[in-house]
Amino acid sequence: MAKCTIDGREVEFVAGTNLIEVAAKAGIEIPYFCYHPGLSIVAQCRMCAVEIEKMPKLQTACSTPATEGMVVKTRSDRVRQNQKSVMEFLLINHPLDCPICDKSGECDLQDQSFKYGDPYMRYTEERRTYLDLDMGPVIKKNMNRCIHCTRCIRFGTEVAGIHEMVAVQRGSNTEITTVDGRPLETDYAGNYSDVCPTGSLTLKDFRFRKRAWFLKKTPTVCEGCSRGCNMEIHQDANVIYRCLPRTNMEVNKYWLCDEGRFNYHYVNQEDRIVLPTLQAGESYQPTDWNQAIDQAKAVFNGKKLAILVGTDLTNEEAIQLQTFLPKQFGNAPVFHFGTPGIASTQDDAPADQILKRKSRTSNLNGFEKLGFKGFESLPAGIEAVLVIRGGRAEIPKFAAGVKVVGLGVFHTAENPGFEVVLPGTSFAEKDGTIVNFEGREQKLKRSINPRGQCKQLPEILMMWMNRGMSAGVAS
């Protein structure tokens, strides 16, 4: 492999890699703002300029591929002086907003100003200010904080495939805005906030809810569709505050769609059923586990039963159900369900050209591999249904008179009209494996404790079995 020297250290590299990546591999940090590994290179922030031997001027590391025998200095006096000057220019118009700004704590500008900048500023004139523009429901814009790195513009054109962010005016009057001031249209708008190196584009959903340094991060997988994008759940005190994409070049690269990003809301939603409940007339009555299980058994007693299992459950849960269901319910038919109209992986197809897929549940492929049959309609003569799901699979409509018992995550707002609800756990509250559309097995990781009296599926199944035995009820 070719070799170059960075800061006196010999570093091997693959031809064509730029200096930022080569240096990062060797553990040498070169600061940058406008460079992003997933976007094209523009070299306009000038922060990454480094000294290269035999070149008269500083070169931007992001746009310079490493070559054999190249000698690079990233810490020389000239480089440091340049970094200091670039920081000073970037901060000329940047407001001292950090106490208010949601980005502080994870802000590139803040970190690098601290590391490479000068604590003193010579600028005494008035700073430029802009009126803010509403950018739709996802992104809150604050143009005063912008440093014109154009990452958002490049993300829109290159990844989201929509040229909606533009830079208008010139020089220090440059303003990043949308075409004609329209709200953002893309389904990937949350990524604008991720790529922004300052607090210029922040999430409205996360606005002022928590400071970044309080959040505990759990690497997990999105359950929004059969793609299975890698993401991180950020929680504090058992409340999820946001989900951010986690880099996986083979699945989602650096991105996450808005549906997956904001999917976590149902976990902490007010109306989630977190206690075992019985239906009394129109409303739900909380009860205890024993009573709820007895009632569920009474509902099923002597009736012809079908079982629907949501494809938002994990493989582990599916296997447990495969052993449990025949023992308890004989040969009652078992189907998997998730998205209306998608009964098997044959029906699953990309929903757009980026990440989203048509199956809106994450484990369709896993269930099919385990031999579950897809749900299309209930067989004739079914009088009762047991619905087991994780919170995302869409509950089908049942004919009037069919008694339904729910096991898993349900909301009163959905008003499914169930006889009994046994509260289970959502994707953030359990460990497990899901299989995405290409057969890649990925791990869900538990990030928060189950709410209320919600229990893991194996625990509920054990209670169901033991209750039957002690009460002497034939199962």
Added chain:
Amino acid sequence: MLVKAKTSGTQKFYLVEIIKGLYITMRAMLFGKTVTIQYPEERRDYSDRYRGMHYIKATNGVENCTACMLCPTVCPAECIHIEAGERPDKEKYPVKFEIDVLRCCFCGMCEEACPKDAIKLSTIYEMSQTHREVFEKDYLLEQRGNK
């Protein structure tokens, strides 16, 4: 090891020693300087830097605090709870600002961390209560301080 104190004859006589002791007491009582004060009527002067009851400084009736959460971050007793919100005249302000005083150790680090000169420890030291007290925002906003 047992050591026996050597006592002289007058010490053994006892009465002489009593009178000696009473003389010292009487001298201090009648002619000495008093060290106690009549507390609620009289008060001692404390340093201006004394760290007593908290308050939030306000400028023109608007609290200085922007809910940046640096004080709960730095607080070693974890006694400050803030919830941030938005209102038309101020981009970010504390909707809830509570200090659990019983947990507070009056280290003054919140005051030091505050970038907006908002949270302050006044020189008020009379804070005894008959019930467990959490200082709410309205109470903290009373400008009782001198800093």
